[in-house]
Amino acid sequence: MSICQSQNKDAEAQFLLDEVSAKAKGYESMSLEFKYVLENTEENIKQETRGDVTLKGDKYVLNILGITRINDGKSLITISPEDEEVTISSNNTTDENTITPSKLMSFYEEGYSYTMDIIQNIMGRKIQYVKLNPIDSESEIKYVLLGIDSNTKHIYNLIEVGSNDTKTILTINSFKTNQPLSKTFFEFDAKKYSEYYINQLD
Numbered sequence: 376m377s378i379c380q381s382q383n384k385d386a387e388a389q390f391l392l393d394e395v396s397a398k399a400k401g402y403e404s405m406s407l408e409f410k411y412v413l414e415n416t417e418e419n420i421k422q423e424t425r426g427d428v429t430l431k432g433d434k435y436v437l438n439i440l441g442i443t444r445i446n447d448g449k450s451l452i453t454i455s456p457e458d459e460e461v462t463i464s465s466n467n468t469t470d471e472n473t474i475t476p477s478k479l480m481s482f483y484e485e486g487y488s489y490t491m492d493i494i495q496n497i498m499g500r501k502i503q504y505v506k507l508n509p510i511d512s513e514s515e516i517k518y519v520l521l522g523i524d525s526n527t528k529h530i531y532n533l534i535e536v537g538s539n540d541t542k543t544i545l546t547i548n549s550f551k552t553n554q555p556l557s558k559t560f561f562e563f564d565a566k567k568y569s570e571y572y573i574n575q576l577d
Contacts, residue, residue, distance in 0.1 A: 385490040388505045391523060392483055398528045399480035404431040404556055408549035411439065415541045428476045429554070434561040435476040445563050446476075452563045454571075461568050464576040480530065483507050483521065492520060501525040502532075514538070 399405065406429045413422045426439030437444040445452040446466060453462040475482075483489065483505075492504035507519040520534040532546040565573070 388489045388491045391491075391503065391528075392489065392505060392521075394528045395523055395530060396481055396484065402552040404429065404553055406430075406549075406551040406554050407547050410544075410546045410548060412544040412546075413541065414544070415539070417540060420541075425548075429556070429560070430476055430479075431556065431561065436561060437476050445561060447561050447563060450563075454563075454568065458572075459570060460572045460574060461563075461565075462574045462576060463563075479533070483519075486510055486514075487519070494525075495522070497522075497531070500531065 406427070408427045409425065411424050411426060414420065424440055426437065428435055428437040432448070433446065434448050435444075435446045441455075441457055443454040445454070449466060451464050451466055455461075487507040487509055489505050489507045492506040495502045495504070501524070502522045503525050505521045505523065507521060509516050509518075515538050517536045517538050517540075519536070521530060522532040522534070523529070524531045527550075529550050530547060532544060535543045535545075537543075
């Protein structure tokens, strides 16, 4: 198994991905602002939204589409002000194929073969793409293109193409590291949401 896998992994791509991962793991915390685009030309769908995420280890706070998601290391808490509802579930309920914020810098370490792809010059930045193909033939992901800034070794964007040709593009507009965070930053304070319906899934 390992022989077959190693043949599917381009050594140059592996080296670059390892550099990106090591750099990300060297930060105490990361705060990212991003643009998220979902496109399906066949269905004539194009949705664009902006969000931000703060990461520290496996913990994160994600704000997107008016919803806040908190992963405190044990539970996943979803806060929806529009519905006045908080949903709490254990941390292990996410689908393994989903690229979650805490896995953004490491999702490619398992389950993919990869090769170097094109280099693009985007606003004066040299972006090297790595193409990742799922090893699981049943995967709903056709392939992922990971754009890496050759200079900073930070992820610039992530393009995921699904088996139904739906394309999602995550572009990181702002990348800050080691910002001062309060001790309770990744904690859910139920007192603030006493008016909300609390939905405990497990």
